[in-house]
Each structure stands twice: as C-alpha cells, then as structure tokens.
Amino acid sequence: MTTTPENLRDQVVSAFGAAPDPRVRELFTKLAQHLHDFVIETNLTVDEWLAAVEFLTAVGKMSDDKRQEFVLLSDVFGISALVDFLNGPQGEDATENALLGPFYVSDAPLLDNGDSIVKQYEGEPLRLEGRVTGQGGAPLIGAQVEVWQIAANGAYDGQDPDMVENNMRGRFLTDEDGRYWLMTNRPFGYSVPTDGPVGRLLDLLQRDPMRAAHIHLRVSAEGYQPLVTQLYDADCRYLDTDVVFGVRESLVTKLDQVEDGTLRARFDVRLVRAT
Ligand SMILES: [Fe+2]
Structure with a gap:
C-alpha cells in the first residue's frame, strides 16, 4: 500500500508495531501516534519543523558530562x-x-x-x-x-x-x-x-x-x-x-x-x- 496523508500515521504505527519487545512496541507506537497528532493538530509548517530540528540539535550540542541541557528541557516541560x-x-x-x-x-x-x-x-x-x-x-x-x-x-x-x-x-x-x-x-x-x-x-x-x-x-x-x-x-x-x-x-x-x-x-x- 502506498502512503497517503490519510494512512501515514497508521502506517508508521504499524511499522513500529513489529518490534519484538512489548514495552518497546508500546512506547514507540504511542510516541508516533502523539507526534503525528501534534503535527496534524498544529498544522506544522516546514519552517517550524526546521526550527524544532535546530533547537534539538542545539540542546544536544549544549549537553556534556557536566551540563545536561536535555534534562533541563525535560524539567521545564514538567x-x-x-x-x-x-x-x-x-x-x-x-x-x-x-x-x-x-x-x-x-x-x-x-x-x-x-x-x-x-x-x-x-x-x-x-x-x-x-x-x-x-x-x-x-x-x-x-x-x-x-x-x-x-x-x-x-x-x-x-x-x-x-x-x-x-x-x-x-x-x-x-x-x-x-x-x-x-x-x-x-x-x-x-x-x-x-x-x-x-x-x-x-x-x-x-x-x-x-x-x-x-x-x-x-x-x-x-x-x-x-x-x-x-x-x-x-x-x-x-x-x-x-x-x-x-x-x-x-x-x-x-x-x-x-x-x-x-x-x-x-x-x-x-x-x-x-x-
Ligand atoms: Fe537545586
């Protein structure tokens, strides 16, 4: 089956659903569902997507064994x-x-x-x-x-x-x-x-x-x-x-x-x- 806007989310979820470990399967299928829902609900633009990629890249570059910017990001999101x-x-x-x-x-x-x-x-x-x-x-x-x-x-x-x-x-x-x-x-x-x-x-x-x-x-x-x-x-x-x-x-x-x-x-x- 080729991919369409309508079936994309389900295709991703079912692709992740083949993971043998049940917990891995649960975590990643749920994550894919919620991420897709977020993009659909907010009608995310290409510029916004790019800004998110650049932001996460910067968070990674700021993190090392003395400073954990990802933990801080997790913290401020609650x-x-x-x-x-x-x-x-x-x-x-x-x-x-x-x-x-x-x-x-x-x-x-x-x-x-x-x-x-x-x-x-x-x-x-x-x-x-x-x-x-x-x-x-x-x-x-x-x-x-x-x-x-x-x-x-x-x-x-x-x-x-x-x-x-x-x-x-x-x-x-x-x-x-x-x-x-x-x-x-x-x-x-x-x-x-x-x-x-x-x-x-x-x-x-x-x-x-x-x-x-x-x-x-x-x-x-x-x-x-x-x-x-x-x-x-x-x-x-x-x-x-x-x-x-x-x-x-x-x-x-x-x-x-x-x-x-x-x-x-x-x-x-x-x-x-x-x-
Ligand atoms: Fe403290």
Missing part, C-alpha cells in the same frame, strides 16, 4: 516532575519525592552530625535537622542522609571550577534515635542556566527561570526504597512559579529560630520498604 509523580514512594505517610537535578554526586564526604557542609562562601547560617523513620514510625538507625545545595555565590560545586571540591555537600548517618543534624546556609531561589537553547525557549515563552529555594536530600537505608527529595523554604517567593514544577506542599518547610537566634529547618523523612 516531564521530570510527571515521571517523579508516577514513580514516587507509595506508602502511608511516605515522604514525597522531588527532582534529583543535575548536581548529585554519589561519593560526597561522610561527615559527623553537627558538621557544616559550608566550606566556602558563607551565607545565612541554617541548622538542618530531622528524623528518619520507617514503617510505623520506627527510627532508622544508620540511615544515610545525603545533602547538597547551591553555594552562596550562586553556583553548585560542579558549575564553578574555582569552588572548593564538595563545597555544600555531605553525607550523614542517623544516630540511634534516627536523627541527623548539620549546619548549612539558608537556601535561596536561583535561575536555571539561561545561556543555552532552553534559556531562549523560556524567554520566548516569557517564563520566569527561577527555581524555588531548596535543599536537595537523598535518604537511604537498608531494606528501604531510597528517597530523592527537596526541602523548600516556606518564605520563598518562587514557590508557586518554580520553573521545573518541583514544589510539593508536604516538602515546604517553615524555618524557625532556635534559642541562639540561628535559623532551623526541621525535615523529617519517612521511608517506604523496598519491595
């Missing part, structure tokens, strides 16, 4: 958030997950509770503390709490070649009561990188490139599903407009002051058993 929602922890009182982001490293230094992750660029001091619990609220002893955050100069350590290694990141183990505590800086809202094609896209769409003020955490314990999440400062003005749709109400944390005037964030974590 696709990363959607995948997180679909795959988040399911369990009573389970702490919600949030985007990993591009700056996680798995081998941050192991620090003692009470230590500071601020090696360079002092900001407003913040004591971060909390308790890690499992099923039924039992404390998890020796759970690993990995923390990372933007430095007060506006960069993550992977973004700034002059920054001290592992500045603003560390691993902590919970004590016999499941508690962890450390010193850091108060987080602040910052712009995602706007010097690449995704930045131009945000500009075209008149979207604010700011992320809400957050601290990244990854919490893991034997027998439990690792949790990747973020704590958000309740007083941040970007909570409702976070450019990557990462804010969850349950993760918004009010910072309060302890006796000596230091700011404190209390962030408890409930993990779900591994299946």
Whole structure:
C-alpha cells in the first residue's frame, strides 16, 4: 500500500508495531501516534519543523558530562516532575519525592552530625535537622542522609571550577534515635542556566527561570526504597512559579529560630520498604 496523508500515521504505527519487545512496541507506537497528532493538530509548517530540528540539535550540542541541557528541557516541560509523580514512594505517610537535578554526586564526604557542609562562601547560617523513620514510625538507625545545595555565590560545586571540591555537600548517618543534624546556609531561589537553547525557549515563552529555594536530600537505608527529595523554604517567593514544577506542599518547610537566634529547618523523612 502506498502512503497517503490519510494512512501515514497508521502506517508508521504499524511499522513500529513489529518490534519484538512489548514495552518497546508500546512506547514507540504511542510516541508516533502523539507526534503525528501534534503535527496534524498544529498544522506544522516546514519552517517550524526546521526550527524544532535546530533547537534539538542545539540542546544536544549544549549537553556534556557536566551540563545536561536535555534534562533541563525535560524539567521545564514538567516531564521530570510527571515521571517523579508516577514513580514516587507509595506508602502511608511516605515522604514525597522531588527532582534529583543535575548536581548529585554519589561519593560526597561522610561527615559527623553537627558538621557544616559550608566550606566556602558563607551565607545565612541554617541548622538542618530531622528524623528518619520507617514503617510505623520506627527510627532508622544508620540511615544515610545525603545533602547538597547551591553555594552562596550562586553556583553548585560542579558549575564553578574555582569552588572548593564538595563545597555544600555531605553525607550523614542517623544516630540511634534516627536523627541527623548539620549546619548549612539558608537556601535561596536561583535561575536555571539561561545561556543555552532552553534559556531562549523560556524567554520566548516569557517564563520566569527561577527555581524555588531548596535543599536537595537523598535518604537511604537498608531494606528501604531510597528517597530523592527537596526541602523548600516556606518564605520563598518562587514557590508557586518554580520553573521545573518541583514544589510539593508536604516538602515546604517553615524555618524557625532556635534559642541562639540561628535559623532551623526541621525535615523529617519517612521511608517506604523496598519491595
Ligand atoms: Fe537545586
């Protein structure tokens, strides 16, 4: 059968439908259907198609092992958030997950509770503390709490070649009561990188490139599903407009002051058993 405007979509879908792996088949036939529908519904022009090709090419050229413009593109489309929602922890009182982001490293230094992750660029001091619990609220002893955050100069350590290694990141183990505590800086809202094609896209769409003020955490314990999440400062003005749709109400944390005037964030974590 030759190809016509009327049968093109079905021809593509059935060509993809020959893939032997059922999941591959499902993913690619659905993708073809939705892409064809998009082109038909928008009556896409040749110039627009070419602009899309050039845009994706630029996204690829901007990506390397230090910078992932494709992840940023996924983030600003809310696709990363959607995948997180679909795959988040399911369990009573389970702490919600949030985007990993591009700056996680798995081998941050192991620090003692009470230590500071601020090696360079002092900001407003913040004591971060909390308790890690499992099923039924039992404390998890020796759970690993990995923390990372933007430095007060506006960069993550992977973004700034002059920054001290592992500045603003560390691993902590919970004590016999499941508690962890450390010193850091108060987080602040910052712009995602706007010097690449995704930045131009945000500009075209008149979207604010700011992320809400957050601290990244990854919490893991034997027998439990690792949790990747973020704590958000309740007083941040970007909570409702976070450019990557990462804010969850349950993760918004009010910072309060302890006796000596230091700011404190209390962030408890409930993990779900591994299946
Ligand atoms: Fe971040």
